[in-house]
Each structure stands twice: as C-alpha cells, then as structure tokens.
Amino acid sequence: MTGATVLLVVWLHASLISGLDQTALQRAQVVASDTGSDHIPPNVPSIGHGEGAVQVVDGKGVVLASSSNLRGHPRAFGFPASRSDTPRAHTVNDIPIGQGGTWRAVGIPAGTPRTPVTVYVAVPTESVDHGLAQLTAALATGVPAVVALLTGVVWLLTGRALRPVDALRAQTAEITASDLNRRVNVPPADDALGRLATTFNDLLARLDTAARRQRRFVADAAHELRNPLSTLHTRLEVAAHHPGAVDGHSLATGLLQESERLTRLVDDLLQLARLDARPRLRTRPVDLDEVVYTEVREARRRTPLIIDQHSVGAARVQGDADALARVVRNLLDNALRHAETRIDVTLHTQHGTAQLVVADDGPGIPEADRERVFGRFTRLDDARARDTGGTGLGLAIVRDIVTAHHGTAHIEDNRPGARLVVLLPVEHQPAEDQPTGPGTMSRPDTTRMYYRSPSPTRPDTALHSRSDK
Structure with missing residues (x-):
C-alpha cells in the first residue's frame, strides 16, 4: 500500500503539472496570434482573473507588452524560446508577483519577420502543490491506519484459522514411537486442514504397521537365531563336561550342520535387511x-x-x-x-x-x-x-x-x-x-x-x- 501511495502521488503530480503546461502553451499561442502585426499593444489580458503572467520580449530583451501583474517590471524569463512543435516548459521561481512561489513557464517565437518577438506565459503551481500536500497528508494518515486495521483483521482471522492447526500440532507432538496406534482428530469440515489430518492419520497407520512388522521381524529373528545357538551351546557343554561320552566325529558333524544353518539364516536376514533398505x-x-x-x-x-x-x-x-x-x-x-x-x-x-x-x-x-x-x-x-x-x-x-x-x-x-x-x-x-x-x-x-x-x-x-x- 505504501508503494501504491507513492506511485499515486507521483503520477498525480506529473498529470497536474502536465495540465498546467498545456494551459500555459495554449495561452502563449493565443497571445502569439495577437502579435502578428507590427503594432503590439502594451497590455496583455491576464489568465483566469489575474492568475498567470505574460511578457512579450523583442530580440534585444526589451519588454514590449506584459500582463497587468508584470507591468513596469523588467524581463522576468531568461530561457530562450523553443522552436519545436511541442515547446518544453520550464520551472521558474523568481517572478516578482506576490510572494513568489513556483511557476511553470513556456516561451514560443512570434511576431513578424521584421519584428520577431518571444511570448512568455507562466502559470503558478500553488494550487497543484497545495492539493498534493493535502492528499499526501491524508494518505500519510490514512494508509497506516488502514494497514493497521487490515493487520489486526488478518491476525484475528489467521489465528482463528490456524487454531485447529496448532491443536493438530499439539496432538502430533504427543505421539511417540511407543504409541503409534494413536490418531489425531480430523476436523468435521472437508477442507485442506481436514485432508491434512487424514494424511497424518494415514502416515501414522503406515508407521504403525512398519513398526509392528519390524518388531515382529526382530522377535522372529532373535527366536530363529537362538535355536541354532542353543543347540551349539548344548552340544559343546555336553562335550566339555563329558568328553568321554561324545564321539568327536559326530560332534563335529552336528556342529557343522548347525553352523551352516546359522550361516544360511544370517545370510537371509542380511538379504532382507538390504531389500528393506531399498538399495539400487x-x-x-x-x-x-x-x-x-x-x-x-x-x-x-x-x-x-x-x-x-x-x-x-x-x-x-x-x-x-x-x-x-x-x-x-x-x-x-x-x-x-x-x-x-x-x-x-x-x-x-x-x-x-x-x-x-x-x-x-x-x-x-x-x-x-x-x-x-x-x-x-x-x-x-x-x-x-x-x-x-x-x-x-x-x-x-x-x-x-x-x-x-x-x-x-x-x-x-x-x-x-x-x-x-x-x-x-x-x-x-x-x-x-x-x-x-x-x-x-x-x-x-x-x-x-x-x-x-x-x-x-x-x-x-x-x-x-x-x-x-
């Protein structure tokens, strides 16, 4: 909103100044049409009930005619006349009228080939500056107020909308790896938050299934590994306590079979672990x-x-x-x-x-x-x-x-x-x-x-x- 406000003030100022420039140019063209003869009257009617200033100057800088508010004053405009079809306006500040101020002035050539003259017309920018100052003051007061009001409204509405999200976050934070069977509350409204809660519950269900499968797999693996290890331990214990009652060849054969069985089981467990890790x-x-x-x-x-x-x-x-x-x-x-x-x-x-x-x-x-x-x-x-x-x-x-x-x-x-x-x-x-x-x-x-x-x-x-x- 601040950027839009600045752009509005800049655009409005440029638009109003352009309007003043057009007014000055049109008045200068009217005065120039009246100076087409060798006789130029010394008095030029002012613009808009005394607003604006006009001077007609010859090639030597002598003022030949002027508006009533510049009568008796020397030349007030120092820039040369513009020869283009769209004369460029100038900003001047030293015109001896009233309290001075800022003016927009144009100068165009006029007169006859024997007596060429330059017509200067200036219009004050006081009304434009005053209007823009009032608008800027109003915007400087109103924009922050509107922004503050919108911020408060958005804050309240966002807080109200995110309150279920915070509740969902709190429920999710309470779920630990040991109680993945819990689920979050799904809001009754079929909106994005409801779909998010449903997705959370689906994720928890998949995690619960994976955790149960992993725990079952670990328990089964421990049970399967314990059987051959128990057999190996028992046979070795018997051989250690009763060396004479155990045939060495049969003991070695039995231990070899159990070790082969244990090796196959470990290989299978390793293969499944690699598959679960989804290797390339x-x-x-x-x-x-x-x-x-x-x-x-x-x-x-x-x-x-x-x-x-x-x-x-x-x-x-x-x-x-x-x-x-x-x-x-x-x-x-x-x-x-x-x-x-x-x-x-x-x-x-x-x-x-x-x-x-x-x-x-x-x-x-x-x-x-x-x-x-x-x-x-x-x-x-x-x-x-x-x-x-x-x-x-x-x-x-x-x-x-x-x-x-x-x-x-x-x-x-x-x-x-x-x-x-x-x-x-x-x-x-x-x-x-x-x-x-x-x-x-x-x-x-x-x-x-x-x-x-x-x-x-x-x-x-x-x-x-x-x-x-």
Whole structure:
C-alpha cells in the first residue's frame, strides 16, 4: 500500500503539472496570434482573473507588452524560446508577483519577420502543490491506519484459522514411537486442514504397521537365531563336561550342520535387511535362462532327485543378475525340501513377460496358505522345515526381489505338489508374441543361439553356444 501511495502521488503530480503546461502553451499561442502585426499593444489580458503572467520580449530583451501583474517590471524569463512543435516548459521561481512561489513557464517565437518577438506565459503551481500536500497528508494518515486495521483483521482471522492447526500440532507432538496406534482428530469440515489430518492419520497407520512388522521381524529373528545357538551351546557343554561320552566325529558333524544353518539364516536376514533398505539394483540385461541353468547345475550336486530343465527357453530381462540368481536358488531350495521324486523347471516368454515355474511333486500348499507362505518366518510345518534346514525366509526374499524387478510371484496347484510361478517383464518383446521353448529363439538377436539337447537323458550342464564360438 505504501508503494501504491507513492506511485499515486507521483503520477498525480506529473498529470497536474502536465495540465498546467498545456494551459500555459495554449495561452502563449493565443497571445502569439495577437502579435502578428507590427503594432503590439502594451497590455496583455491576464489568465483566469489575474492568475498567470505574460511578457512579450523583442530580440534585444526589451519588454514590449506584459500582463497587468508584470507591468513596469523588467524581463522576468531568461530561457530562450523553443522552436519545436511541442515547446518544453520550464520551472521558474523568481517572478516578482506576490510572494513568489513556483511557476511553470513556456516561451514560443512570434511576431513578424521584421519584428520577431518571444511570448512568455507562466502559470503558478500553488494550487497543484497545495492539493498534493493535502492528499499526501491524508494518505500519510490514512494508509497506516488502514494497514493497521487490515493487520489486526488478518491476525484475528489467521489465528482463528490456524487454531485447529496448532491443536493438530499439539496432538502430533504427543505421539511417540511407543504409541503409534494413536490418531489425531480430523476436523468435521472437508477442507485442506481436514485432508491434512487424514494424511497424518494415514502416515501414522503406515508407521504403525512398519513398526509392528519390524518388531515382529526382530522377535522372529532373535527366536530363529537362538535355536541354532542353543543347540551349539548344548552340544559343546555336553562335550566339555563329558568328553568321554561324545564321539568327536559326530560332534563335529552336528556342529557343522548347525553352523551352516546359522550361516544360511544370517545370510537371509542380511538379504532382507538390504531389500528393506531399498538399495539400487545393478540393472543390466540378464539372460535368465543362463541363471536357471547355473542354479539347476548347483542344485543337482546336492540332491538325488530328478530336476528336469528341458522346458527352459530363452528369456532376457532387465535386472540384477545376483538377485535373480537368489530368486532361482530359493525356489529350487524350497522345491528340494518338499519334492518326493522330481522337480520340473520351465521358462518361456509370452506377451512381453518371462514366466519361470518351479514345480515339485510334494504334498503341495493349501490354497488358503498360498499367500501366507510369502511372509517372513512362515512355515506350514515347523518341525519339518527346521529339520530340512529351512529358515522361513526364502519365499519372502523371492517376493521382495521379484517386486523390486516390477514382477509378481504366486503359487499354483501342481496335482500333486506345488507350482511356484514368477513373472518378470522381458527386456524387449520377441518378434512374434509366441511362447519360446526348447529349440526356439526368443528374440531376433542372430548373434546368440540356444541349443537344446533332444536327448531325454539331458546332460548335467546345459549346452550353450554363441555363434562366434
């Protein structure tokens, strides 16, 4: 408002002064038209009932005519006449009329070629200065009053509007990490504050869920770690107190098994901690079929079960090769713990999606538990899972890694057994949306071919070759 006030005063002053300049110029033009003859009357009518001053001066500076208020005075204007179409007005202060003051004066050439003269006309700025002084005084008094009034009104309205915000802040400040189940009061009005309170409550709900999950995870991890540590402690204690009653070979074998189980559990916990921290995946093109062949080869060394990989076709995806290898390894480990005689591994691409299936002929998973088994530390048969070395974290790691690769994981019925299905987006879709299987090429990359052994007795290692080998 102060800036607007200053601009108003400056603009109004310029506008009024311009009006005075136009008045002086018009009067000068009227007087100049009367001096077009060789005879110039000595008296010139004043402007507006005595306001203003007029002088007609010849080339030698002699006053030839003047208005009544300048009669008998010498030349009062010292600036030369303006020759332009729009004469420039001058501000003068030494005109001997009344108490002096400020005047706006113009001078224009007039007369005849034989007797050229200059017509000067001045008008006082007293009325303009007085009016602007009154306006400035009024604005100097009124603007602060208006600003103070508006400040008070805004202060009251803002305080009233922010009072619920302060209440919301106070309620939020009372919520600690130990009582995340509390919620803030949502105002009844459906406005921005109500939406803010709802968002706060949603945030608290997510934090509460995450904290509960974290506490449950820590408790489960402590419980799982305590089991192998207790076993190790018991066996070592027995060996220490009864050295003659313990066979050294069986003791070492048992301790080795428990340490391996403890190592697997720590590795799984570390993997889940990394996934929860949402690290950046080292994304690059990965030949998923090569990962499957490698993991199947390693799994065959640890089991007498049949692992059939004849239905593994070519599939290239964008992802982290180590993380995807962990997915395949965990799926095979899960199948090895439950399969009776065989495990079937299939991989093909269709409609821009790579589908990896690991199926076993074990007891299967009830439909009601097929989503629950992807939870952490979930076992449908705790005794059997612990005896076979399961930690209850393998499928949870599978779900987290697959989700990080923008894929999905679910379980289907195999009759008998279970089919664990992983769907991942391929790097780019094949030329035709057809499933790729043995003996087919999944993409139009002619520099790479996959050869599948037609023999039913497939060798332990997959036959891979590049066209440049």
